[in-house]
Amino acid sequence: MSHPADTDQPDAEDRLRVALTGDVDIYAAETLKAQLLDQLLRTRVLELDLAEVSLIDTAGMQILVLLKRTAEREGRELRLSQHSATAAEAIQFLGLGPFFGDPLPIQPQWT
Amino acid sequence: MPHNSPDMAAALRTFAEESGELLEAMASHLRALLEGDEDMERLHALFRAAHTIKGAGGMFGLDAVVGFTHLVENLLSQLRDGHQPLTPALLELLMDCRDQMEDLLKEALDDGDAAADPALAARSDSLGARLQAALGNTGGGTGGGETASPATAPPPSAALTPATDEDVELERVEADTWHLSLRFSPGVLREGMDPISFLRYLESVGRIVHIATLVDNLPDAEAMDPLNCYFGFEIELESERDKDAIEAVFDFVRDDCQLRLLPPHSRIADYIALIQGLPEGPDRLGEILVAANALTRQELELGLTHQRQFAGQAQVPLGEILIAEGMTHPPVVEAALDRQAQAKGRPGKDKGGESQFVRVHAEKLDELINLVGELVIAGAASHLLARGRRDRRAQEAALTVNRLVEQVRDVTLKLRMVEIGETFNRFHRVVRELGRDLGKDIALDITGAETELDKSMVEKLGDPLMHLVRNAIDHGLEPPEQRLAAGKPERGRVRLNAYHDSGGIVIEIGDDGRGLDRERILARARERGLIGEDETPSDPELYALIFEPGFSTAQTVTNVSGRGVGMDVVKKTIAALRGTVEIDTVLGAGTTIRLRLPLTLAIIEGFLVRVENVPFVLPLESVRECIALSATSAADRRQYVNLRGEVLPYLRLRELFALGGTPPRRENIVVVRHQGNRVGVVVDQLQGELQTVIKPLGRLFRGMRGLSGSSILGSGEVALILDVATLAEIATSRDHNRGGPAAQLQQGASACSTQ
Amino acid sequence: MAKTILIVDDSASIRQVVKIALTGAGYEVVEAVDGMDALKKLDGRKINLVISDVNMPNLDGIGFVKQLKQKSGYQFTPVIMLTTESEAEKMRQGKEAGAKAWVVKPFQPAQMLAAVTKLIQP
The missing domain is CATH 1.20.58 (Methane Monooxygenase Hydroxylase; Chain G, domain 1)
Structure with missing residues (x-):
């Protein structure tokens, strides 16, 4: 559940890409909230790479929703990208695809 | 009768079609019942058909139809609810009534204003009298089923009177799913209880048709405690199990959640009571339930209007009925009723039931x-x-x-822009029917239904989607015995999914079937001479062959598909819409066909660049950044640069389109992104953003790789719109400098500039 | 990655049956013979769910859950408690300690699997 940024600084176009790894769950929730909010407020676009996410529980999903809403309120943008099968499935399952608005392909092994 | 407006006339035509289908369906259900099929679902379907004809007929003022059908509906309602046994005599009566409905409709639709045929009216009267008599029988008399008569065990729904329009409280919703409404206590997560887990477990008692996750109660960042639960859920569940079985899913969190459960075909009034008892408020929840197909819009409007009309007296009976039916626990109802009272204390912000839509041609x-x-x-x-x-x-x-x-x-x-959901939803029936024909049990999952795209695109997608879905069902999904043998669930799944990506729409048709068999396709391709004996094509190259005309590996030809007709048509149609087709497949696990299409064929946000003063437009949404191509990178002939430690392959438009000339001292790289791949496009000049109307490519350019359209600039110049997907493919493939479209462009460009 | 379940029970046969049912469904199972042993077995490893008997020597189920809920990395881990008979008082204590889910012995393996699957999926 470590979540270091790819680079700590936003790029030339004020985008920051952060990779989440492991379980995005209740044990990570407090750290994630503090760290990602801080990163969101330092950049125009925060892109969360979900390729290495192995699990998202309710607490974890709430953090993602919080970030999305905060971004909208602050005139910034949150993008979720490279969803792992688990991450994509969790978002689909909860019907939150339209809320996040990111592309969510069918996974090769989606059953 | 206001049939004079063109819209009404069109609507009436729709009604004519619809009622025709419904009458057909009624006939076949009645026949089946006469032949001894005792499927209760047939009575439901009959009732719904009569109900729809009556309701829609009322909109057009077809009074004779409405009046007569009303009686038919009442009888069907009694039969459906088991208050009358279904006798052959009643079935014969219903058959006659159906025919009468047909005649009445025909008369009304053919010449709505002509004088009514007296013989027809007389038949309505005599049949009407027989219906009345049959309805009067409820209490007892003939049949043998009166031991369980309503007098001894009055079911709350129909004990009072037969359902009529006035009895809105008794009106039932169409939805045949359970509705679950779940709110958790804030502390539930700390107890180690994860609501999502329970929702997943719900799949063991039925099939989840829809989940809406409510995020309304999530506070601002500052106030939000990451360990508290704020989500709420509204769920539609298809299940044969009873209320106890569904409630048992949540037994571990019984103290930590409020669960409200409405059985299939609950009363509209119960739904209204439910949404009024929840913190998000009736307006918001009403919309969610409509989106989830739990309620139709008409049902919602009807319920809310009724509630408003009878404000004050409606609360108490509703609550009592909820408890009487064991739907919910008394404290919950009290709480809900309190909320309702509070809400009513506030001035209503309803805008009345007026529809907010205007129909435009x-x-x-x-x-x-x-x-x-x-x-x-x-x-x-x-x-x-x-x-x-x-x-x-x-x-x-x-x-x-x-x-x-x-x-x-x-x-x-x-x-x-319209939502694609309506198009997707049409496939429920296709899947059901094909599944039945082929002896396969199939579930259709639809996601991304809210994804919007241009109406003109939607219309053109119907056929290709139909081909692909049929193909998935016929070829993709194995027969049940093969599935079981492979350790898969007997029920196959087909999925339709849509989402927006890089300014376009992606539509996916997936199945969890056998997947494409590489070896078999390869063999077939060799047999047909599409691939040489010693060639070993890559997966995408090989799989693309299934879209070749006449290419089919099906071992048995069914009447659904398998003659190799269709898939090539799919590819052509999609290409004509500036789209692409991709295939994802895992042998034994399934296949997903992915269509990428522009959202609209009309306008593009572009980024204008020039090479040798020829203007090109890149779709803006794919442009990530622009960097200078350093002289040293340009000098060595590698086709990639180092972009912040990542390898960035690039291609020169000058070379790709053989534009000739000498590069300027300082070239630029536009970094574009396609499906997660970044590639560089080397150009002379960057000219910035513009919006422009897409015109189709002229004949000269058509079929040329790397271009997707043309456009006229404000200056009158013709600019070529670049197709990022193809550029990315060229830049990342090894042999891109073999060229291809170059020679043609020379001609094309000169042809253009002379215009 | 398979999810790991810790089963704490002094009865080897119960542990065995539970283990068969759970591994068959795709979970990893770690066994402990009592509360003390269970605390040792934690050893900082990721545990997604705990199944614990109430009546055990050394450290009983209630005491074990109380300690578990104090440990960082385990305080939110779901717990299923096993009781032999309807032990109302034990149940009250257990719930107070943080165990919300209860399964009454004797149980069928399928019942246990159902209880587990409500809380975590394999």
Whole structure:
């Protein structure tokens, strides 16, 4: 559940890409909230790479929703990208695809 | 009868079709019942058909139809609820009534204003009298089923009187799913209880048709405690199990959640009570339930209107009925009723039940879009002119106009955007019917139904989607015995999914079937001479062959598909829409066909660049950044640069399209992104963003790799719109400098500039 | 990655049956013979769910859950408690300690699997 940024600084176009790894769950929730909010407020676009996410529980999903809403309120943008099968499935399952608005392909092994 | 407006006339035609289908369906259900099929679902279907004909007929003022059908509906309602046994005599009566409905409809639809045929009216009267008599039988008398008569065990729904329009409280919803409404206590997560887990477990007692996750109660960042639960859920569940079985899913969190459960075909009033008892408020929840297909919009309106009319007296009976039916625990109802009272204390912010829609003919929209397209070009021209004049005030004015035009354009395009869900939903029936024909049990999952795209695109997608779904069902999904043997669930799954990506829409048709068999396709391709004996094509290359004309590996030809007709048509249609087709497949696990299409064929946000002064447009949404190509990188002939530690392959438009000339001292790389891959496009000049109307490619350019359209700039020049997907493919493949379209472009470009 | 379940029970046969049912469904199972042993077995490893008997020597189920809920990395881990008979008082204590889910012995393996699957999926 470590979540270091790819680079700590936003790029030339004020985008920051952060990779989440492991379980995005209740044990990570407090750290994630503090760290990602801080990163969101330092950049125009925060892109969360979900390729290495192995699990998202309710607490974890709430953090993602919080970030999305905060971004909208602050005139910034949150993008979720490279969803792992688990991450994509969790978002689909909860019907939150339209809320996040990111592309969510069918996974090769989606059953 | 206001049939004179063209819209009403069109609607009436729709009704004519619809009622025709419903009458057909009624006939076949009645026949089956006469032949001894005792499927209760048939009675439900009969009732719904009569109900729809009556309801829709009422909108058109077809009084004779409505009056008669009303009686038929009442009898069907009694039969459906088991208050009367279904006897052969009643079935014969219903058959006669159905025929009478058909005649009445025919008369009403053919010449609505002509004088009614007296013989027909007389038949309505005599059949009506027989219906009345049959309805009067409820209490006892003939049949043998009166031991369980309503007098001894009055079911709350129909004990009072037969359902009539006035009895809105007794009106039931169409939805045949359970509705679950779940709210958790804030502390539930700390207890180690994860609501999502319980929702997943719910799948063991049925099939989840829809989940809406409510995020309304999540507070601001500052106030939000990451360990508290804020989500709520509204769920539609298809299940054969009873209420106890569904409730048992949540037994571990019984103290930590509020669960409200409505069985299939609950009363509208129960839904209204439910949504009024929840913190998000009736307006918001009403919309969610409509989106989830739990309620139709009509049902919602009906319920809310009724509730308003009978405010004050309706609360108590509703609550009592809820408890009486064991739907919910008394404290919950009390709490809900309290909320309702509070809500009523506030001044109502309802805008009345007035519909918020205006119907517009699609042609008028097309005309508007065309004009806006022209406006965009004219705006760009005046902006250029103002810039040339160096007149600051003219420039400012032009900028303002441009900004407004841009807004007008956005709004106009949105007018034509429709959700793809309606198209997807049509496949429920296709899947059901095909599944039945082929002896396969199939579930259809639909996701991304809210994804919007241009109406003109939707219309063109119907056929290709139909081909692909049929193909998935017929070829993709194995027969049940093979599935079981492979350790898969007997029920196969087909999925339709849509989402927006890089400014376009992606539509996916997935199945969890056998997957494509590489070896078999390879063998077939060799047999047909599409691939040489010693060639070993890559997966995408090989799988693309299934879209070749006449290519089918099906070992048995069924009447559904398998003659190799269709898939090539799919590819052609999609290509004509500037789209691409991809295949994802895992042997034994399933196949997903992915269509990428532009959202609209009309307008593009672009990024203008020039090479040898030829203007090119890149779709703006794919442009990530621009960097200078350093002289040293340019000098060595590698086709990639180092972009912040990542390898960035690039291609030169100059070379790709053989534009000749000498590169300027300083070239630029536009970094574009396609499906997660970044590639660089080397150009001479960067000219910035523009919006432009897409025109189809001229004959000369058609079929040329790397281009997707053309456009006329404000200056009158023709700009070529680049196809990022193809560019990315060329740049990442090894042999891109073999060229291809180069020679043709030479001709094309000169042909263009002379215009 | 398979999810790991810790089963704490002094009865080897119960542990065995539970283990068969759970591994068959795709979970990893770690066994402990009592509360003390269970605390040792934690050893900082990721545990997704705990199944614990109430009546055990050394450290009983209630005491074990109380300690578990104090440990960082385990305080939110779901717990299923096993009781032999309807032990109302034990149940009250257990719930107070943080165990919300209860399964009454004797249980069928399928019942246990159902209880587990409500809380975590394999």
